[in-house]
Amino acid sequence: MLEELLKNPQFIGMRLNAEKCAQLIKSIQRFGSINMASFFEGISMSEMSLMYCAQSYADSGAALTVNEAAAELSVSVPAVSRTLKTLSERGLLERRTDDSDRRSIRIFTTEKGSALLKRNIEKCFIALNAALATFSEEELSAMVELHSKFTNALSDYVTGLKIEQNK
Numbered sequence: 001m002l003e004e005l006l007k008n009p010q011f012i013g014m015r016l017n018a019e020k021c022a023q024l025i026k027s028i029q030r031f032g033s034i035n036m037a038s039f040f041e042g043i044s045m046s047e048m049s050l051m052y053c054a055q056s057y058a059d060s061g062a063a064l065t066v067n068e069a070a071a072e073l074s075v076s077v078p079a080v081s082r083t084l085k086t087l088s089e090r091g092l093l094e095r096r097t098d099d100s101d102r103r104s105i106r107i108f109t110t111e112k113g114s115a116l117l118k119r120n121i122e123k124c125f126i127a128l129n130a131a132l133a134t135f136s137e138e139e140l141s142a143m144v145e146l147h148s149k150f151t152n153a154l155s156d157y158v159t160g161l162k163i164e165q166n167k
Contacts, residue, residue, distance in 0.1 A: 039127065040120045047092075049073055050083050051117045054093060054107045063106040065098070092116060 016024065040048055053072050057064040066084065070077045084107060087093040092113035098104035109117060132140060 036124075036127075039123055041116065041123070043092075043116060043120060046073075046075075046079075046083055047087055048117070048120060050080065050107075051087065051093060051109055051113055052121075055109045055114060055117055058108060063096075063098075063108065066105050066107065069107060087113065 036045065043051070050069060050073065053069055054064045057068070064072075066077055066080050069080045069084075073080065084093060084095060084105075088095055091110055094108045094110050096106045096108060098106050135143065
């Protein structure tokens with residue numbers, strides 16, 4: 001893909017010299033290919049996301065529903081249901097029927113699930129701290145600003161495409 005972008009005179013990254021442009025594209029590709037889930041203990045990224053979402057709701061005094069989880073994670077209800085089934089079978093999450101609405105399923109982390117989640121969150125902090133320790137305070141501030149600006153711009157563009165496609 002890098003070669004195609006470098007050949008395209010409309011690619012705005014070409015404002016950089018060819019070396020910096022190539023470095024940018026390779027960095028984006030490499031960032032996207034990092035498999036963060038590979039260092040999680042006994043859990044996939046989607047499982048980690050659902051467990052974290054359920055724990056966050058519980059910590060705020062609420063109980064997460066399957067529909068809320070799907071909306072929070074930007075996935076389908078069937079995808080949440082499949083992940084919930086797997087995590088329930090492993091004793092990491094528990095599903096309970098809502099007493100006030102028998103059609104609604106509430107999701108709770110089990111003690112075993114909370115412990116696994118805590119260990120994996122700790123691993124995330126260690127990995128991020130190791131990576132971020134290589135930057136000065138000024139570099140970190142610039143990275144935060146630029147990464148946020150880039151992510152927001154790309155997200156806005158993709159959202160605009162979805163809106164256009166749905167017309």
